[in-house]
Every structure is written in C-alpha cells, then in structure tokens.
Amino acid sequence: MSKILSLEEVAKHNTKKDCWVIVHGKVYDLTKFAPEHPGGSHIIYTFAGKDGSRIFDTIHTPDIFDKYTEDAPLVGELDPKDMPAKEEGPAVPKGEKPPLEYLLNAFEFEQVAKGCLSPPAYAYISSGSDDEVTLRENHSAFGRIWLKPRVMVNVRDINMSTTIFGNKVDFPVMIAPTALAKLAHPDGEKCYCRGAGAHNIIQIVPTLGSLTVEEITAVRRPNQVHFMQLYVNTDRKKTESLVKRAESCGCKALFITVDAPQMGRREKDMRMKYVPQATNQEDDEQEGNRGGGTANYLSSFIDPALAWADIDGFKKMTNMDIVIKGIQCAEDAVLAYKHGAKGIVVSNHGGRQLDYSRSAIETLPEVMDALKKIGADKKMEVYIDGGIRRGTDIFKAIALGAKAVLVGRPVIYGAAGYGTKGVERVLQLLKDEFRTAMMLCGTTRVDEIDSTMVSTKSLHHHYVASPLPDMQDYGYEPFAKL
Numbered sequence: 001m002s003k004i005l006s007l008e009e010v011a012k013h014n015t016k017k018d019c020w021v022i023v024h025g026k027v028y029d030l031t032k033f034a035p036e037h038p039g040g041s042h043i044i045y046t047f048a049g050k051d052g053s054r055i056f057d058t059i060h061t062p063d064i065f066d067k068y069t070e071d072a073p074l075v076g077e078l079d080p081k082d083m084p085a086k087e088e089g090p091a092v093p094k095g096e097k098p099p100l101e102y103l104l105n106a107f108e109f110e111q112v113a114k115g116c117l118s119p120p121a122y123a124y125i126s127s128g129s130d131d132e133v134t135l136r137e138n139h140s141a142f143g144r145i146w147l148k149p150r151v152m153v154n155v156r157d158i159n160m161s162t163t164i165f166g167n168k169v170d171f172p173v174m175i176a177p178t179a180l181a182k183l184a185h186p187d188g189e190k191c192y193c194r195g196a197g198a199h200n201i202i203q204i205v206p207t208l209g210s211l212t213v214e215e216i217t218a219v220r221r222p223n224q225v226h227f228m229q230l231y232v233n234t235d236r237k238k239t240e241s242l243v244k245r246a247e248s249c250g251c252k253a254l255f256i257t258v259d260a261p262q263m264g265r266r267e268k269d270m271r272m273k274y275v276p277q278a279t280n281q282e283d284d285e286q287e288g289n290r291g292g293g294t295a296n297y298l299s300s301f302i303d304p305a306l307a308w309a310d311i312d313g314f315k316k317m318t319n320m321d322i323v324i325k326g327i328q329c330a331e332d333a334v335l336a337y338k339h340g341a342k343g344i345v346v347s348n349h350g351g352r353q354l355d356y357s358r359s360a361i362e363t364l365p366e367v368m369d370a371l372k373k374i375g376a377d378k379k380m381e382v383y384i385d386g387g388i389r390r391g392t393d394i395f396k397a398i399a400l401g402a403k404a405v406l407v408g409r410p411v412i413y414g415a416a417g418y419g420t421k422g423v424e425r426v427l428q429l430l431k432d433e434f435r436t437a438m439m440l441c442g443t444t445r446v447d448e449i450d451s452t453m454v455s456t457k458s459l460h461h462h463y464v465a466s467p468l469p470d471m472q473d474y475g476y477e478p479f480a481k482l
Helices: 007-011 053-057 062-068 106-116 119-126 133-144 189-198 213-217 236-248 267-272 293-298 308-317 330-338 360-373 391-399 409-440 470-475
Strands: 018-023 026-029 074-078 162-164 167-169 173-175 202-205 226-230 253-257 321-327 343-346 381-385 404-407
Touching: 018 053, 106 119, 106 409, 119 267, 119 409, 133 360, 133 391, 173 189, 173 409, 189 202, 189 213, 189 409, 202 213, 213 226, 213 236, 226 236, 236 308, 253 308, 308 321, 321 330, 330 343, 330 360, 343 360, 360 381, 360 391, 391 404, 391 409, 404 409
Parallel strands: 173 202, 173 404, 202 226, 226 253, 253 321, 321 343, 343 381, 381 404
Antiparallel strands: 018 026, 026 074, 162 167
16 A cells, blocks of 8 residues: 655655655655656756646646656655645536537637636647737738639549658648647647548647657557657757657658747746746756746757757658758758758747747748759658648648648647547638638649749738738737736
8 A cells, every 4th residue: 555645745855866746646756757857857846845737737648657667656645635626627618618510710719729728728829929920920921822713624523632751641731740739638649640530631749749659649540640740859869769769650750840949938828837936946057947938848958059960860860751840941941951851841830939030931932942943842842830720821832832731729729629529620621621722723633733823922011911810810819817
C-alpha cells in the first residue's frame, strides 16, 4: 500500500536537489528526471512541492509515469483531505452548444470554442504577437486577391485530390502542427489524427504535442500518412532521439521549424500567465522568463543557434524528406533549396512571432518567382499556412504556386467544441468550399488551377481597405481580460 503524505510534507521537497510533484493525488520524486525533461526542467521546478496536475493534463497522458519509473519513482499518495477542489467545467455546458450541423464555416467554430475553453487556454491558442497586426493580416490578405472565373467549362466531375511528396490526399490541406491539443479536448492530437484519416489528408505531428508521436500514430487508419514537426533542441541528442522515434512511427517527412529562435511576445497569453510563476529555486536565467506565458514557458529548450549549416546534419540523421517551416522571403527559399530541402512552408508562425511580418500569401508569389529563376519551382514543394479560413483561400494559394496549405486554429476550435466530429466538420466545410471554388472558376483538377485565375494587383498594397468579414471582426478579441 502506498504511503500517505500530507501536503505539508510534500511542500518540504521544493528544491532542485529534492523535487517532489503531485499529479492527480500521487506524489512523484522528479529530482532525477527534471534535468532530462524534454520541455525543460524549469516547468517541473515550478511545481516543486506542489500540485502540477493542471498543466500536466495539457501536455501528458495519465500513464506517462509508467515509462519513467526509474527516473520518476512514486513516493506515495496525497492525503485525501489535502486534495484540491475540483475545478469548474467549461463556460458553455455541452447541452448549450449549437448542433454541429448548424455551423457553416470555420469562423463559427471559434465562437463555440470560446465558451468551451478556459480563458487561459483560449488566450494561448488565439494570441498573436504584440499588436496582433500580422495575426489579422494573415486572413485579411486573402481578401485582396480577387478571382477570375472561367465559364462554359464542363465541371460535372471535380477531382480535388493531389499528391504531397508522392502521397495521394483527397484535397490539398494538411493539419498544421499545433501544440498542446489537450488544451482543447481530452483526446488531444488523436482528434486531429482521426479527422485527418476520415478525409485522407496528412497530419503533421508537433514536437510540443500533448501526446507522443507513438500515441498519435497508434490511432491512425491503415495507410494513413503522418509527417513530423521539429523544434530543434539545444541538446542535439534529444533532437536525434525524437527524429528517430518519428521515423520509427512511419513519419515520412520532417518539418523543421526555423522561425522561432525566440518566441514572440504574445501579450494575451502573457497576461493570463497560464503557467504559475516559478518558485524562488529557479536560476537567474529562468527568472527572466517569469510571466512570459505558456508559449515561452514550454519552448525554452529551442536552440537559437540553429543555422543553415545544420541542415546537412539532419539529412544524415534521417531518411525522411526535409522541409523548412517558417520561410518568409524569397532569399531564404532559395537557400533552403540549395541546402537540399525537399520542401518549404512559407509561414509567419500564425502571426505569433514578429508582428508586421508579411502574410504567407503575400510572400508566396515572390518565393515562386525566385525558385522559378533557378529552375527549382518544380523540384521543391511549397506549402503555406496562416489565415486559411475558406475554400477560396485554398484555391488562391494553389493558384499562386502552393502545393498545399496547412490549417491550424480552425481544427483546434473544431476539437474544442466537438472533438473528432468537430475536426471532421471543419475539414468537410473547407473541402466543400474548395470544390465550389473549383467549379465556379472552371477547373476540374487541382493542377488546372494557376495564376491566370487570380488578380493580385492589390495584394501588396497594405493601405488598400480590405473587406473584413463580420465574423472575423466579431471573433477577434484584442486583449484578454485581466
């Protein structure tokens, strides 16, 4: 029988050299494990001598300690009289949500998700950097591209399928590698995996997932394809370990995120301080990160010294195709090709990094022009993410040269409100809208979509008034409540 421990006794073990943490009523000695924690030791030291169940649930599954019994031994169980009170549930009870079939576009899922997510979770997911200009510009930029429909074309049969690195998908969308899916739903990234499988598209597994790559890929359908996203750890041995695990799980491409040597100042997230301030046992380096929000707190392990010369090392490390995620100008697109990348993602990290960086859809034409000049436009696949909310957005991206788009927040909001069914519904709506756009523009296959079908005269004119949908304005909240 486990030893019964009082909260007072656990609280005595609150240093780096003696670190006990409570998780769901069980007390673990994490002294040995903390320095090796993939997410950084400071997040464990924050809860030294305390209950860390809330943040634990957003990142891990309950059985995670079974894998680390040697480094994270069970000390005992918390005295039942010291157990914390159960937290309140979501703001919108399940019965008060509109029926799933009532939601007709991606914007509406955010409205439902606001009521289902805790305020800190919504702040983390929805936040952009600084004034959030780029966050809003990501979608607004699509409004400055106009379509040029062709008529009198036989569009009875529409084929939306395409290939991504030779893998056939039902339409040109991938699920972006968004972190901490359990903030939205208890099943975490499994919701995304099942949704992707239902629509035969690719899910990109995140480094900072709530579930491991093994847990996510375990629920995939036969022949379902996964890619892996990578934040490069300062400790390259840990990076190599993760890459090998992803490869063992059958992931076919490695998306290396390169636009985050330092996390952007996401003020909504910072104000909420989802992760409580650390104890006074933290060292001086971590002292400066207090109050930095969930993003900074969970990403301190990312190597800011990552450089182009490192790409050769990754090519030797794995047989997966290398994709550089976070390209924001033509010059870097060319460098990615010259260093042997098989693909790139034109992205500003969902408006979460450098405010006033351009949208991916604005950057895409110059990237394609630069690659075409060196004969690389057909040799390296180009994807974009950021601001995709409509099927016409997908159409516009394909027309300007993208092979596919990545969709992030709409999928998160779908899961927050309705779990796997919500993810499937979001993807179905985007698919239906994309099909409509193809038909009304006179195209029957994805490879027929080209730049002659769009007008980009206003794309680079930021002073031109953009038509912002009421739903986007209504859904946007500039600041979280203090």
